Amino acid sequence: MEANTEIKNAKARIEHIEDVLSSVAAGELELRIESDIEDDLTGVEQAINLLIDDLTHELKKSLKMKQEMEEKLHKIQDQQKTILQQQEDLMELSSPVSKVWDNILILPVIGTLDSQRTQIMMENLLQKIVTTGCTTAILDITGVPTVDTQVANHLLKTVTAARLLGAECIVSGISPAIAQTIVHLGINLSQILTKATLQDAMIYSMKKNEQLVDGKVKTNYVDLDDN
Amino acid sequence: MLEIVSDKSWELLEKCPILNEYDIVKARQIVREFAKKEGMGIVDQTRITTAVSELFRNMFSYASGGEVLIEKGIIEEKPTLIITCIDKGPGIDNIELAMTDGYTSGGGMGYGLPGAKRLVDRFEISSELNKGTTVRVMKWK
């Protein structure tokens, strides 16, 4: 059967195979080898088509995976951005300075005091001292779990800066455990006026301002800065 | 120079890198948790947490970071928390000077190292110029 072993149009068909293969390699995954002739080369053509099918399938799968990964990555990046934003917001929020009484500012400090937060806190406090003209500021650190040399240093600097602006700073809320720790660290905080609790600091300030006399709150108090 | 050796009987509880300020806070909280787990009271928790805070911050400030090992072992027959801070920074030229109250090469207060030593039960430091510094503190109940 000589006719069967003969390959018709061999040159053109092999060229077609080459074309299809290079197109597929370039990304045209829908292309397949086409031929109306059936002979010995047909098996090869079909095998190549099957290979392209498999390859296309795998490629599509990995493309889809890549897309999914990218989407996930974007989501994570977005979440990260939100977290950073929230951290910043929290930082601003967690150093609220408020005027609680004539002439008295309170800054409750909660959480850990890293240098960035301390910077914001100090700026807020000094700004408020200037805009309100208050001469007493209470820094309550009940919510600060760790007072190390850096925090102590920041506290000292804040108190000194406030003093330069004409305000007296009182630090309240140093727990017994933190007081002992500060002593062992060896830091000298004697330049800072401290009170055990926020309430003690408040009473001290009101007495100093003559807003509290003989245990009674004076209502006709005139702001010291108004004289 | 004092050689700092680890004991094989110690149990490694956690390894934390210190690369930024946030790591300092995180590692410090982990140490506090372990101190609590070991049954230390609030005063001892505060002492060890403050001591390691100084060491972590030094690693971050002077050696651009390092690694912390938190271990548990028996020292002088007492269950002990052992924290080792390892950095590959510039090293400390004069350890005696660095351990002096009030000495700082930067703008600090100079109480970090000597203060940390006073806050713990055992303090070991070893340093080699241009190689790095290792500081280990131990606290038992």
Ligand SMILES: Nc1ncnc2c1ncn2[C@@H]1O[C@H](COP(=O)(O)OP(=O)(O)OP(=O)(O)O)[C@@H](O)[C@H]1O
């Ligand atoms: N890991 C370290 N690598 C290199 N140098 C260090 C390291 N730790 C401490 N030092 C050096 O030792 C000095 C003393 O350290 P110490 O922690 O006692 O004080 P400080 O960091 O300067 O100030 P403070 O800790 O009170 O804020 C530092 O100024 C620094 O020069």
Ligand SMILES: [Mg+2]
């Ligand atoms: Mg220090």
